[in-house]
Structure formats: C-alpha cells, structure tokens
Amino acid sequence: MTLYYFPRACSLAPHIIIEESGYSYQRVLVDLRTASNKGSDYLSLNPLGAIPTLSVGNWVLTETHSILTYLGDTAPNGPMLPAIGSPDRYIAHQWMNFLSSSIHTYIRSIFRPSAYAPADDLSAQAAVRKTGRSNLVRAVESLESRLTGSDWTLGDTYSAVDAYMFIMYLWSDDDRIGITLDRPKWADVAKRVWQRSAVKNIVAVEQKDRDFVIPF
C-alpha cells in the first residue's frame, strides 16, 4: 500500500490514519512545489494531478474522503469509522463531505484564487478571495454549531473524521486566511488530535520536507 502525499496538504489526514491503522505502507512525497504532480508518471496514477492518492496493489483510490473511508473501514488495528447502518456512520460522511466540498474549497479560494479566476486579473482574484472569506465564515459557524463539545467530532470515539478536522483546522489558522474565525470547539478537537503520538510522528515526518507550524 502506498500513500502519495505532500506536507501539510489535505493528504495529512490519510497520512495520520494510515499510520494509526496498523497497515504496513510506503509513503511517496509528490512535490507540488516542483509540479511533480503534473508529471506523466503521477498523472497516470491520478489524472487530476492532485494528492492524496492511495495505491493498493494495482488498485488506485483518490479523494481524501474516499481514502479515509477505505482506511477507516479496513484498518488492521480496528475500524476508525462507525459501522455501516449506525447513524454515526452517515454523520461521519456528512462531516467528511462538508470538509472536502465546503471548507477545503473555500480555503483554496483564499490561498489560491488563481484556481477560480484568471491569474492576470488581480481584481477578479481579490473578489474570489473576498467571497471565499465570507463563505468560510458561514461554513465555520455551521461547523461550530454542529460540534457538541465532546472530545471528538463524532462524540466519545476518535475517528478518521478527526484527522481531517485537524488538517483543515491547521489551514484555517494560516495567516493568509486574513480574518478572525471563532471556532473554540473545533480548536479543542484539533488540539486533542495533536496529542496523539502517531500524529506527532507523522507531522515530524512531513516537517522534514516542509517547515510548518502547529499552533498549539
């Protein structure tokens, strides 16, 4: 099993969960700074040129949400997602889809407005950033109102969702966000994730190739 990742990217969530899963695996850094993700080797694996990608033998899985679902369901150390049929299972998908389709995309529009507006149109890019910030404020209000204040996102049990919450929290703390976000319950979950030894190990691995700060 091989995980393709870049430090402090959304791939940090599956990187944490694969480490905690008990799977034996390899990691391959795909350097977004040198556009390795656009090279033919990587594109043959993931035609979108995005990370993360998980390869399992000759089988390939992309998208953070689906990779977390696979790892969470099949982890040799025991499942890190609720069982099929339990209400929490679908709440877990609700969270992962929300992080992927809302929080991630709003933050991307702030970090990289050129993904949404022509790179040479600075006023269009400023407008994308502005809309991204107002979308993000609303999304964080919703996220915060749905967290219950329990130890973990789904309640009393740590799950793959928490690792995803962790990396999105790190992004939400980036200076480029440029606004103050009120999210004490989200911060508590992220701090608790950071206390896990596997998380500290994986962050240390990633920091060897790209320096980044953990704000706790």
Ligand SMILES: N[C@@H](CCC(=O)N[C@@H](CS)C(=O)NCC(=O)O)C(=O)O
């Ligand atoms: N929908 C994908 C998005 C993946 C994604 O945007 N990955 C970013 C890093 S966090 C990336 O590979 N960016 C490089 C690029 O798109 O060129 C997911 O949730 O996994």
